[in-house]
Amino acid sequence: xxxxxxxxxxxxxxxxxxxxxxxVIPLLQKVQVENGFVPVEAIHEISDITGAxxxxxxxxxxxxxxxxLKAPGKYLIKxxxxxxxxxxxxxxxxxxIREELKVDECNDTTDDxxxxxxxxxxxxxxxxxxxxxxxxxxxxxxxxxxxRKLLKEYRRKAQG
Amino acid sequence: xxNITVGMATCGVSAGADKILGKLxxxxxxxxxxxxxxxxxxxxxxxxPLVEVSDGNAVFLYGDVTEERAERIFSSHVADNKPVxxxxxxxxxxxxxxxxxxxxQVKIVLRNCGVIDPDSLDEYIDRxxxxxxxxxxxxxxxxxxxxxxxxSGLRGRGGGGFPTGLKWKFAGQSxxxxxxxxxxxxxxxxxxxxxxxxxxxDPHSVIEGMMICGYAIGASEGYIYCxxxxxxxxxxxxxxxxxLEQKGMLGDNIFGSNFSFRLIVKEGAGAFVCGEETALxxxxxxxxxxxxxxxxxxxxxxxxxxxxxxxxxETFAGVPWIILNGPEKYAAYGTEKSKxxxxxxxxxxxxxxxxxxVPMGITINEIVNDICGGIKGGKKFKGxxxxxxxxxxxxxxxxxxxxxxxxxxxxxxxxxSGGMIVVDEDTCMVELARFFLAFTQNESCxxxxxxxxxxxxxxxxxxRIVAGKGNEEDIPKLEELAQYIGKASSCGLGVTAxxxxxxxxxxxxxxxxxxxxxxVCPAHSCAALVKFVIDPDACTGCTxxxxxxxxxxxxxxxxxxxxxDEARCVKCGKCFTVCNFKAIRKD
Numbered sequence: 201x202x203x204x205x206x207x208x209x210x211x212x213x214x215x216x217x218x219x220x221x222x223x224v225i226p227l228l229q230k231v232q233v234e235n236g237f238v239p240v241e242a243i244h245e246i247s248d249i250t251g252a253x254x255x256x257x258x259x260x261x262x263x264x265x266x267x268x269l270k271a272p273g274k275y276l277i278k279x280x281x282x283x284x285x286x287x288x289x290x291x292x293x294x295x296x297i298r299e300e301l302k303v304d305e306c307n308d309t310t311d312d313x314x315x316x317x318x319x320x321x322x323x324x325x326x327x328x329x330x331x332x333x334x335x336x337x338x339x340x341x342x343x344x345x346x347x348r349k350l351l352k353e354y355r356r357k358a359q360g
Numbered sequence: 361x362x363n364i365t366v367g368m369a370t371c372g373v374s375a376g377a378d379k380i381l382g383k384l385x386x387x388x389x390x391x392x393x394x395x396x397x398x399x400x401x402x403x404x405x406x407x408x409p410l411v412e413v414s415d416g417n418a419v420f421l422y423g424d425v426t427e428e429r430a431e432r433i434f435s436s437h438v439a440d441n442k443p444v445x446x447x448x449x450x451x452x453x454x455x456x457x458x459x460x461x462x463x464x465q466v467k468i469v470l471r472n473c474g475v476i477d478p479d480s481l482d483e484y485i486d487r488x489x490x491x492x493x494x495x496x497x498x499x500x501x502x503x504x505x506x507x508x509x510x511x512s513g514l515r516g517r518g519g520g521g522f523p524t525g526l527k528w529k530f531a532g533q534s535x536x537x538x539x540x541x542x543x544x545x546x547x548x549x550x551x552x553x554x555x556x557x558x559x560x561x562d563p564h565s566v567i568e569g570m571m572i573c574g575y576a577i578g579a580s581e582g583y584i585y586c587x588x589x590x591x592x593x594x595x596x597x598x599x600x601x602x603x604l605e606q607k608g609m610l611g612d613n614i615f616g617s618n619f620s621f622r623l624i625v626k627e628g629a630g631a632f633v634c635g636e637e638t639a640l641x642x643x644x645x646x647x648x649x650x651x652x653x654x655x656x657x658x659x660x661x662x663x664x665x666x667x668x669x670x671x672x673x674e675t676f677a678g679v680p681w682i683i684l685n686g687p688e689k690y691a692a693y694g695t696e697k698s699k700x701x702x703x704x705x706x707x708x709x710x711x712x713x714x715x716x717x718v719p720m721g722i723t724i725n726e727i728v729n730d731i732c733g734g735i736k737g738g739k740k741f742k743g744x745x746x747x748x749x750x751x752x753x754x755x756x757x758x759x760x761x762x763x764x765x766x767x768x769x770x771x772x773x774x775x776x777s778g779g780m781i782v783v784d785e786d787t788c789m790v791e792l793a794r795f796f797l798a799f800t801q802n803e804s805c806x807x808x809x810x811x812x813x814x815x816x817x818x819x820x821x822x823x824r825i826v827a828g829k830g831n832e833e834d835i836p837k838l839e840e841l842a843q844y845i846g847k848a849s850s851c852g853l854g855v856t857a858x859x860x861x862x863x864x865x866x867x868x869x870x871x872x873x874x875x876x877x878x879x880v881c882p883a884h885s886c887a888a889l890v891k892f893v894i895d896p897d898a899c900t901g902c903t904x905x906x907x908x909x910x911x912x913x914x915x916x917x918x919x920x921x922x923x924x925d926e927a928r929c930v931k932c933g934k935c936f937t938v939c940n941f942k943a944i945r946k947d
Contacts, residue, residue: 224647225626225627225629225643229588250646256647260646260648263648263649264629264630265629265630265631266628266630267630282551283707283748283796284551284708284781286550287781287792288708292937321550321589321632321799321803322548322551322552322553323589324370324553324556326551326552326779327371327406327707327714327715328371328375328408340371344937345940
């Protein structure tokens, strides 16, 4: 047993049939919710639990956008770039956020580990676009000005 | 008894409905005969947060409610029986400033959305919930149920438009001890949110529809594959299922019959291609979501190799209504080949953006102008984009087209799942086509070369055109590539990926030509092709833009209007985003 990252979710149901490959994604999701990302150890453990090859699990992790192999910042910002947000200038918003936080597509997390910025296809709140999710909170009808204010607010919150 | 309900779907919550619900609950805490509850999406997303007060005499819908307004609504209307008329947007579902939004709508799928508390099984049952499945279990054969579905003319609302009854018939004819029902709730089209609203506002109608399907095709297990981006929908589904299990309404021998049915919710993991049925099944099986070649179709060999019937959320949500009210009543709505109603998610530049359910056969103009009040800010209506990245753009000149699977397909677009993005004169159609292609390119699973590489080549050409670096050979090249990709891709994602480009080329070719020949973006949208100009009347000389300009292209004295030096401007648009006075214009 390694770091016990995925074993904790080893339900009796899973234990009963150790070869249920269909549990790979739900287990990865639980690990990600708990840690904010999928640590490498979890891949070993899930392979052990489900019988799926580690290479297959890694290919699943990299196929789906939801999974991260690196730890995100304290606040995960998902900027919606669905059609409705896009025609309402969501990319401008993304530029503003990235510039304010000094991050880009590859280095998506701020140096202080406070913010991670991602884009997402559609959050389904199209009528109040442009929107973003900050962790679980939805913020809609954003402008360059209001998003700057929002970031300041959260930065202040984090500093206590 | 006074009932207060607050719209608490995702759009309501993001507008602050949770605070208002808390406030009203606090106020009502000590008052007898007043109940405060949450409901799903009322549909008028543009007036969120919404609060409905039913005072025994009439029903009042209040829009744009704030915490202060909630307080006054409570003290005046609830406590003192004096409705705050100036904030009422619809009265008794029959009058008020927003009544036009409702007038042409027919609510079948959305019958309970925004009416009941989605977490309350009792409220669903009060509105004829689980009556349809009871009726079936009490005396209809699976064949009779399938006959009813065929007679209703219901076609798959996920976008394909395949007759639902026929799909059920095929799955029913497949032999085998184990079959599955799947609800495709992986609503991935950017700009579509009707499935989210149904799942958040009325999860039981989807569950009941799946039970009916399970009975009709002989399946005892069902999966709901829901997008991970919809956490509230997942929570509500899981809660509803566990309540049903506790009450014995899901599980073995439902309502004392021989019919047993179980439901499992699977969360997607963020892959658009998983909306394709074979990819979705691979994902449930725990694999990468790559589509498989059909046939065999899922009805023969689907999930875990067993016969499977798969429909989308909206399709299932309408099923109980059809069984209870009769297929004839459903088929009375619509056109010859497209029956019933369709839910559309209206977004983009429409004045009233939200969720509407309309009878098939209504025109696009009626939806955009009569229901949604035309375009925001008095701008010119340019067209609608239907069917998401697989769909196409329909220009305003053709907006008298009726909503009908075949009619829409004739125009080069598709009905799709119901996203309708309204665009105005400020939206560049070339850029919109680029946006959709970038989306499909990014979401291509990579299995077929034509889709993986072909869409990338098309995207490169479009990126060149919006940057003002296109040439005239680009257009025939785009058309040629589109043909290859359509022919040589195995799944719907690749086959339809070129549609947004093809339809914009068909209806807005002059915009492409303006970008290529004249280096002009007619919508003044593509940054590389516009001039940033400072309006001297609006500029206060705050110097914010000048300090932020990376090219030092903006100059001027403090408290005096500034100017942009066009020769130095790198068109990054930074000044546009920092200006607090809307003084920067794109020309």
